[in-house]
Amino acid sequence: MLAAPNPPSTRNAESRTSIKRLTREHFALYRGYLDGVSVEQLHATYGDATTDVRATRRLIGLLRDTLSSAARRTRDVEATHLLRLRPGSIPERIAESVTPTLEAYREAIDPHGFHSEAELLELYRAEYSQENFPLDRRASRNARLRRRQADALARMESSLVQAPQPSHPVSSWLEPAIADRLQRAHIYTLADLLGFIERRGHRWHTGVERVGPKAAQRITDWLSLHTDSLRHTLSKRAVTPRRRLPGNDPALARPRVTGIVPLEALEVPHELDGSAGINRADQTPSDAGFLTDLQAIDAWLTSVQRSVHTVRAYRREAERLLLWAIHTKEKALSSLDSRDCAEYIETFLTDPQPAAQWVGGGKIERTHPDWRPFIGGLSERSRETARAILHAMCEWLVNQRYLASNPFVRCAPVTTGPRIDVAGRSLSHSQWRAIVQASTRVLYSGQELRDFLALSLAYSTGLRRAELAGASTGQLTQATSLEPGGDRWHLVIIGTRRSDRRIPIPDSVMALLIASLQARGLSGNPAKCASDTPLLANSRTGRALTPDGIGQIFRRLLLGPKPGMAHALLSADAKSRNPSTHWIRHTHSHHALERGADCREIQARLGHAHLSTTRLYLRAAAVGANQSR
Structure with a gap:
């Protein structure tokens, strides 16, 4: 393509008198031009898609001048002249002569052989004079001229064409x-x-x-x-x-190196691989069959029968500790002692240094060379989570007779506040009503309807954003008329540790869902849709929204696209906290408790493992009530 990479462009073509480097694409373009291909077709084939046909027309003129100048410098007079001839000045061929052959003439005027051969020849010469012969000579001359023109262009190409080299600027x-x-x-x-x-x-x-x-x-x-x-x-x-690219595509694989890289690309030096770790249970192969720290971590991660998110969190903490042990302490993980572990939790995780080696961007993939284990120092809660995960990992390795003792046993827990901070992260009734009003339309576009459905579904169910993203029509069930609630619809959320949750869907939200399905060209009856049909879909592709996509919807609805809308309802302090999907979850819980819902009912609906977590909402509501007095 003779697009942006090949000067000139629409902005600089007229100021240039020659082309710095001629490529084979330039010659292909000019050859097509000499062959009579329209400039419009040449632009479609070789031109820059962001410019119009005038850019290609100017480039052709610049090529004509450049090639002629180059031919003149080499004293190729023939090429200098031929390469400036425009299409049409050398017709490709003259229309074929209308003169028939002698045999065709005989068939036309004397099919029965009335005339002799001499008489027929005389008639033929009289009717078809020599005036056609100059036309034949002109056609032959033009054909030779076109061949010479093509040969001249080929000569210039062989001597002038340049190919880009790695060292070229x-x-x-x-x-x-x-x-x-x-x-x-x-x-x-x-x-x-x-x-x-x-x-x-x-x-x-x-x-x-x-x-x-x-x-x-x-x-x-x-x-x-x-x-x-x-x-x-x-x-x-x-x-x-x-x-x-699927996650297991070979194109995503990174070569193994001995740097600060993900586990799957880590090449551990033999002296630090843990095969001779000081804290090893013994110096013989473990009963579990793994010999090195990396193999032990892989075995532990394989044994974890939890959600994908949990396994990812476990891998992250084990990966960070292993890399820190190798590159900062220059020890094998199985050689760490309790002082090392305390230093890691209390000092290093607070501020990973040097930052250039350890800290990177927030959304860089593991396959990317710029990947780093951290995006910054960890909070107290995150450090306590890391300590708990690593304590559990080392305890498992002790039980597998890989480690002699758990070095995290003497590592004190990190003092933290409530695990879930719900204070100030929910909306009052007036704020909620105003946001609903700002999101309501008389006529919805497809995206507006989807966004309002997401807002209503999250508020009525209290689902997490990952649960909202994964919700599909196959999870909807309808109670029979004999069951409590009549024909009410329920959404079944598959649990991991606890039993499945069966959450009722209000009729008003089901009406929005049915309208959204119909706007997407699907059946208004969820039972007639494919079981994997997402409740919240990308308006362009129809695929399920990602959890990040759900989060973007709620930030947009809570903050509002313009000042003076829902944005004005949040205080400056609230806006600085970056409203998220969990704000809707907290709002659902607070409003339900204020309406007299039982705390255990809210626990079951939210999927909390412990009632104490749900009671945080009660304490936060009481604090808010006291502050409002």
């Missing part, structure tokens, strides 16, 4: 504006660009100011055209959106 190949933005990101050569793309993956452009996905796609397309000369083929991870 980006400014030699990419349009000036793009090259300037890349250079500000410290990308100076094509080799730098290839390395940057490989490190950051498909969304590499987010690391370059003012380079969007369309410009990035044009650049990677151009790089892919020159894999031979650049001696590099962009990897699958670099050209494919992450959402299209």
Whole structure:
């Protein structure tokens, strides 16, 4: 593609008198032009999709001048003249002569053989004079001229065409504006660009100011055209959106290295792998069959029969401890003692240093080279969670006869406040009514209806955002007329530790759900929809929203798109706390308790493991009531 990577562009073409580097794409474009292909078709094939046909027309004129000048410098007079001839000045062929062959003439005028051969020849010569012969000579001349023109272009291509090399500056190949933005990101050569793309993956452009996905796609397309000369083929991870790659795709695998990297890419030096750890139960292979700390951690994670989120949290804490032991203490994990563990919990987790090695961005994938174990220091609650998880892991390893003792036994718990902070994180009745009013429409768009359904469903059920994202029509059941509640619908939430929760859905929310299904082109009866049909779907793809997508909806509804709407209902202190999905969950609980609902009923609906957690709402409500007096 002769798009942004190939100067000139619509902005700089008229100020240029020649092209710095001629590529095979330039010659393909000009060859098509000489062959009579329309400029519109050439623009569609070779042009920049972000410009109009005038850019390609200017590029053709610039190519004509550049090629002619180059031919003149090499004293190729023939090429200088031929390459400036415009399409049509050398017709591809003259219309075929209307003169028939002698045999065809005989069939036409003397099918019965009345004339002799001499008479027939005389008639033929009299009717078809020699005036057609110059036409034949002109056609032959034009054909030779076109061949000479094609040969001249081929000569120029063989002598002038250049292929991009890794050491070439980006400014030699990419349009000036793009090259300037890349250079500000410290990308100076094509080799730098290839390395940057490989490190950051498909969304590499987010690391370059003012380079969007369309410009990035044009650049990677151009790089892919020159894999031979650049001696590099962009990897699958670099050209494919992450959402299209399954988690086990080989393209996402990282080579094993001895750095601060995820467990799956960690290469542990033999002297630190734990095979000879000081705290090992013995120096012989464990009964469980794992020999090193990394193998022991993998076995522990495999033994955890919990939710995906729980396993992820366990892996995160084990990974952090192992990396800290290797790179900071220069010890095997199985050589850590109680003083090391106390230092890790009380000091290192509070402020992981050096930050350049340990702290990274919040949404960087594990496969990305910029991944780091932390996004900042941990709060007291998070440090206590880490201590509890690591204590449980080491206890399991002791039971498996891998460790001689649990080094976290003497590590004191971190003093924390309530596990769930509900104070000030819910809405009053007046605030809730105002937000509902701001979200209500006489006529809804598909997205507005989906968002209002999400708000109503979350308030009426108290579901977590992951539960809202995973809710589908297959989880809806309808009570029979013989059951309490008549024909009321219920949503069944599959439990992990506790039994399943069966939560009633108000008729008004079911009406919104039915309208939303119909707006998506589905049956208004949830029982007739496919069981995996999401209740809250992406308005464009129809797939289930992610938990992050649910969170974005509620932040938008609670803060409001414009000042003066729901945004004005929250105090400055409340707005600074970044309202989230849990605010709706807290509001559901507070309002239900104020209406006289039993605390155990709320516990069952919310899925709390302990009643003491639910009672936090009672204490928070009492504090709020006292403050309002």
